[in-house]
Amino acid sequence: xxxxxxxxxxxxGITAETxxxxxxxxxxxxxxxxxxxxxxxxxxxxRAMVQQINTAAERDGTxxxxxxxxxxxxxxxxLAESEGFMIDIFSSFLSPxxxxxxxxxxxxxxxxxxxxxxxxxxxxxxxxNFALDNDDGARTHYYDKADLIxxxxxxxxxxxxxxxxxxxxxxxxANYPLTEEDMERLxxxxxxxxxxxxxxxxxxxxxxxxxxxxxxKPNSRYASYAQCEFxxxxxxxxxxxxxxxxxxxTHFSVEEISAKILxxxxxxxxxx
Amino acid sequence: xxxxxxxxxxxxGITAETxxxxxxxxxxxxxxxxxxxxxxxxxxxxRAMVQQINTAAERDGTxxxxxxxxxxxxxxxxLAESEGFMIDIFSSFLSPxxxxxxxxxxxxxxxxxxxxxxxxxxxxxxxxNFALDNDDGARTHYYDKADLIxxxxxxxxxxxxxxxxxxxxxxxxANYPLTEEDMERLxxxxxxxxxxxxxxxxxxxxxxxxxxxxxxKPNSRYASYAQCEFxxxxxxxxxxxxxxxxxxxTHFSVEEISAKILxxxxxxxxxx
Numbered sequence: 001x002x003x004x005x006x007x008x009x010x011x012x013g014i015t016a017e018t019x020x021x022x023x024x025x026x027x028x029x030x031x032x033x034x035x036x037x038x039x040x041x042x043x044x045x046x047r048a049m050v051q052q053i054n055t056a057a058e059r060d061g062t063x064x065x066x067x068x069x070x071x072x073x074x075x076x077x078x079l080a081e082s083e084g085f086m087i088d089i090f091s092s093f094l095s096p097x098x099x100x101x102x103x104x105x106x107x108x109x110x111x112x113x114x115x116x117x118x119x120x121x122x123x124x125x126x127x128x129n130f131a132l133d134n135d136d137g138a139r140t141h142y143y144d145k146a147d148l149i150x151x152x153x154x155x156x157x158x159x160x161x162x163x164x165x166x167x168x169x170x171x172x173x174a175n176y177p178l179t180e181e182d183m184e185r186l187x188x189x190x191x192x193x194x195x196x197x198x199x200x201x202x203x204x205x206x207x208x209x210x211x212x213x214x215x216x217k218p219n220s221r222y223a224s225y226a227q228c229e230f231x232x233x234x235x236x237x238x239x240x241x242x243x244x245x246x247x248x249x250t251h252f253s254v255e256e257i258s259a260k261i262l263x264x265x266x267x268x269x270x271x272x
Numbered sequence: 273x274x275x276x277x278x279x280x281x282x283x284x285g286i287t288a289e290t291x292x293x294x295x296x297x298x299x300x301x302x303x304x305x306x307x308x309x310x311x312x313x314x315x316x317x318x319r320a321m322v323q324q325i326n327t328a329a330e331r332d333g334t335x336x337x338x339x340x341x342x343x344x345x346x347x348x349x350x351l352a353e354s355e356g357f358m359i360d361i362f363s364s365f366l367s368p369x370x371x372x373x374x375x376x377x378x379x380x381x382x383x384x385x386x387x388x389x390x391x392x393x394x395x396x397x398x399x400x401n402f403a404l405d406n407d408d409g410a411r412t413h414y415y416d417k418a419d420l421i422x423x424x425x426x427x428x429x430x431x432x433x434x435x436x437x438x439x440x441x442x443x444x445x446a447n448y449p450l451t452e453e454d455m456e457r458l459x460x461x462x463x464x465x466x467x468x469x470x471x472x473x474x475x476x477x478x479x480x481x482x483x484x485x486x487x488x489k490p491n492s493r494y495a496s497y498a499q500c501e502f503x504x505x506x507x508x509x510x511x512x513x514x515x516x517x518x519x520x521x522t523h524f525s526v527e528e529i530s531a532k533i534l535x536x537x538x539x540x541x542x543x544x
Contacts, residue, residue, distance in 0.1 A: 003373075012531040015294040022287040022341065023365055026377035036541070038531045065372065069294065085372050087365055093295055100337065100357050101275075105298035124526070125484065128432045132404075160400045163435055167526070212397065254396070254439070259284040259310045269308070 004033045004056040004064040006084065008049065010071060013038035019089060020067035032065075040070065046078040057083035071107050120170060120271045127166035127173075127270070134174035135159055140191035143174060147267055149195055150175040152202035153231045154222075155212045157249040157257065161202065164254045169262070170270030183234040188242055200261050201239040201246025206232050208250050276305045276328040276336040278356065280321065282343060285310035291361060292339035304337075312342065318350040329355035343379050392442060392543045399438035399542070406446035407431055412463035415446060419539050421467055422447040424474035425503045426494075427484045429521040429529065433474065436526045441534070442542030455506040460514055472533050473511040473518030478504050480522050 005024055007016040013036045024032050033056075040049050056064045066084035070076050080086060094105045134142055136159065143149060148165070150158045150173060158175035165171040182189050192199060206229040213223035221227055239246045245264055249257055262269065277296060279289040285308045296304050305328075312321050328336045338356035342348050352358060366377045406414055408431065415421060420437070422430045422445060430447035437443040454461050464471060478501040485495035493499055511518045517536055521529055534541065 012527050014527055014531075015290050018287050018290040019361070019365075023362070023369060026362070026366060026379045027369070027373055027375055028378060030373055030375060039535055065369070087369070089291070090295070090298070092364055093291075093359055094298060097295060097299070097337070097359070101299055101302055103299055103302060106300055107298045121525070122484070122487070125429070125432060126487070128435065132431070157397070159404070160397060160439065163400065164439060167432065167436060167439065212394070215394070215398070253393070255284050255286055259286075263311055 002031050002033055002060060003062060004035065004060055006049075006053060006056075006064055006066050006068075007034070007036045008040055008066060008068040008070065008079065009038050010041040010075065011038065011069070013069075016067045016069045016089060020065075020087075023067075023087075024065075040075065040079075041072070043074060043078060046075045050078060050082040053079075053082040053084045123170045123270055124167065127170045128163065130172040130174070131159075131162040131166040135162065137176040139174075140176070143191070143195045143198065145172060146174045146195070146198055147171045148173045148200055148261065148265060149192065149198045150202055150261075151178055151192065151199055151244070152246075153178055153204070153209065153228075153235050155209060155216065156202045156204040157254070158202055160254050161249075161257050161261070165258045165261070168258070168269075168271075171262070171267060178231075178235050178238070180231065183231065183238070188238070196242070196244075199244050200265060201235070201244045202257070203232060203236055203239070203246050203248050205248065205250040274303050274305055274332060275334060276307065276332055278321075278325060278328075278336055278338050278340075279306070279308045280312050280338060280340040280342065280351065281310050282313040282347065283310065283341070285341075288339045288341045288361060292337075292359075295339075295359075296337075312347065312351075313344070315346060315350060318347045322350060322354040325351075325354040325356045395442045395542055396439065399442045399444050400435065402444040402446070403431075403434040403438040407434065409448040411446075412448070415463070415467045415470065417444060418446045418467070418470055419443045420445045420472055420533065420537060421464065421470045422472055422474055422533075423450055423464065423516070424518075425450055425476070425481065425500075425507050427481060427488065428474045428476040429526070430474055432526050433521075433529050433533070437530045437533070440530070440541075440543075443534070443539060450503075450507050450510065452503065455503065455510070460510070468514070468516075471516050472537060473507070473516045474529070475504060475508055475511070475518050475520050477520065477522040 005020060007013050007020045009016045017036050037049060040046055053064055064084045066086045067089060068079060069089050090107050094107050098105055133139060148171060150162060152158055154177045162173040162175050165173045176192060206225060209228040210223060210225045217223050247257055247260055277292060279285050279292045281288045289308050309321060312318055325336055336356045338358045339361060341361050362379050366379050370377055405411060420443060422434060424430055426449045434445040434447050437445045448464060478497060481500040482495060482497045489495050519529055519532055
C-alpha cells in the first residue's frame with residue numbers, strides 16, 4: 001500500500017520536508033509518495049492544495065499525511081478542512097518555547113519570519129567561489145586561506161563534499177586529487193606538506209569507483225577495476241603512513257561525510 | 273541577554289538544526305548562541321555534552337534550549353539530566369504517526385534509521401557534474417539534457433543556485449552569462465533560442481552587484497556602478513521583451529531562489 005505525504009509551507013518548505021522525511025524514515029515498512037509544496041501563501045493556493053490532498057486520499061484509499069509549517073491562520077484553517085492527517089509542526093513546539101522564553105513568537109502574533117539565510121549571502125558566495133577556484137588541485141597557492149583540504153583519488157567525491165560544506169556551512173574547502181604520479185613517489189606532494197594539519201582523506205570502495213569512472217570515461221584504463229583498486233590501495237597506504245584521517249565515502253551521503261569531517265577536524269561552521 | 277541553543281543528534285544533526293533554526297527564528301527579540309553537535313552516539317559523548325550544556329547554563333544564567341533527534345534511550349536519559357530545556361522532536365510526533373499509520377516506528381523499537389540520501393548518490397553526482405560542466409556558458413551543446421538554464425549578468429548568483437538545485441534536488445541546471453556583447457545585439461544568443469522554454473532569468477540590484485564584483489575585481493570598469501546598472505537594465509529589458517520569467521536575487525537566499533524557480537517552472541525534483 002502506497003501512502004501520500006505532503007510537505008506544505010508558505011516558504012521554501014525545507015523545514016517541513018526535512019522533519020517530515022526524518023519522521024517517515026522511521027517507518028521502514030510503509031512506502032510513501034512524497035510531495036513538497038512550497039509557497040502556499042494565499043487562500044487560492046490553499047484551496048487548490050486541498051483538492052490535491054483529497055484527490056490523493058481518494059486514490060490511495062486512505063488519508064494523506066500533511067507536515068506543515070504555515071503561519072497564516074486563514075490558510076491553515078483551509079488546509080485543516082482537507083482529508084489529510086495534519087502534523088502541525090510549529091504549533092506543537094512554539095507554545096512550550098514561548099513559555100520557556102517568556103516571549104511571544106512571531107507565529108503566535110500572526111507574523112511570518114524567515115530564517116534569514118540571506119545575511120550570510122556574501123560569505124556563502126565567497127566559500128562557493130573558493131571551492132570552485134581551488135577544485136581538483138587547480139590552484140595550490142591559496143591553501144593558507146583554506147579551512148580544509150580534501151585529498152583522495154580522482155572521482156571519490158571530493159568536489160561535491162567541498163561544495164556542500166561551502167554552501168551549507170561557509171567552510172572554505174579546497175581539494176587535491178592524488179594521481180598516479182604522486183603515488184609512485186609514495187609521498188605527499190610538496191604543495192600539501194606545508195598544510196598537513198588541514199588535510200582530510202576521502203576514500204571509496206574500488207567497485208563504486210569503477211562504476212563512477214565508467215560514467216565519465218567508459219571502458220578506459222582509468223575506469224578499470226584493476227586501476228581503481230591499485231589507486232585506492234596506494235592512497236589508503238599513504239593516509240596511514242602520513243597519519244591523515246580519512247572517511248570511506250561509499251556508504252555515506254554528502255551530508256554525512258561533511259558532518260563527520262567537521263567533527264573530526266574540529267572545524268566550526270561559519271554560519272550559525 | 274544571550275541564550276544558548278543546542279541542536280543535538282546521533283546523526284548529521286540536519287533535522288534538529290533545521291527545525292530548531294525555524295522555531296528560534298520566530299523569537300525575533302531574543303539573541304541565541306547556536307551550536308550544532310552531530311554524532312552524539314555514545315554514553316561518553318553524551319556525558320561530555322551534558323557538561324557543555326551545564327557550562328552554558330552557568331555562563332548564561334539561564335538554561336539552554338536543546339533540540340534533539342537522538343534515538344538511543346540511554347543517551348537521551350543522560351542528556352535529560354542536564355540543565356537544558358529539552359524539545360524532544362521525535363517523541364512528540366512519532367506516537368501520533370504510529371497511531372495513524374497503525375505501525376511501530378524504528379524509533380519506538382529502539383533502532384535508528386537514516387534518511388538514506390545515499391540511494392540518490394549517483395543521480396546527485398551526475399547533477400553536480402552537469403552544473404559544473406555547463407557553468408558560465410562553458411558548453412552549450414548539452415542544453416537538450418538540461419532541466420533548466422539560468423540566464424543573467426555575470427555574478428548575479430547563477431552558479432550557487434545551479435549547484436544548490438543539483439545537490440538538493442538532483443536538477444540538471446546549466447547557466448549562461450549574458451555579456452555586453454549579447455546586449456548590444458539586443459537579442460538572445462542563438463544557442464539559447466532553441467531552448468526558450470527552459471530559460472529562467474536571475475536579476476539583481478546594481479548596488480549589490482557592484483559590491484560582489486568589487487570582491488572579485490576591485491576598482492575595475494566591470495565592477496563599476498555605471499557598468500552594473502547598465503547591464504542589469506539591459507538584461508531586464510531583454511527578459512521583458514522575450515517573456516522570460518525572472519527573480520531578483522538580492523533579497524532572497526539560494527534556498528528561496530531555488531524553491532521559487534522550481535515552482536514557477538513546474539519542474540519536479542528528482543529526489544523524493
